[in-house]
Amino acid sequence: EDKVVQSPLSLVVHEGDTVTLNCSYEVTNFRSLLWYKQEKKAPTFLFMLTSSGIEKKSGRLSSILDKKELFSILNITATQTGDSAIYLCAVGGSSNTGKLIFGQGTTLQVKP
Template sequence: EDKVVQSPLSLVVHEGDTVTLNCSYEVTNFRSLLWYKQEKKAPTFLFMLTSSGIEKKSGRLSSILDKKELFSILNITATQTGDSAIYLCAVEANSNYQLIWGAGTKLIIKP
């Protein structure tokens, strides 16, 4: 059965800290891995990763994929209270690119 596992489930850190969120997967017909940030409502797109070893960056956020070991990490440096959210990892799989979701990591940044 296809599955995506995220860790930790929740994390509380102070502003300015650096955090690393993990996502491992076991799926057939892997297409890509995506990271989303969910604050109050809609998950908003962060990154799409398809190739191993190529880091994607957006400001203080970065992510990388390891297709051999079947995992990805999402790094956030110099965290701010606005980074508090649930971070969701999803893998696109199968012929219709449906998303298989992890349970999410709830990140709380304390001032």
């Protein structure tokens, strides 16, 4: 059965800290791995990764995929209170269905 596992499930840091969120997966016919940030209801798209070793970067956020070891990390540097959210990892597999399998999410709280 396809599965996506995120760790840690929750994390509390102080402003300015750097955090690393983990996502491992076992998915048939892997197509892509996506990261989302969920603050209230709607997840907002952060990154899509399809190739190993190529870092995606947006401001203080970056992410990389390792297709050999079947995991991805999401890094957030110089964290701010506005980074407090649930971070979701999702994997697209089973070609042409568009389905995404989500991990449990990591709840990040950044304290002032």
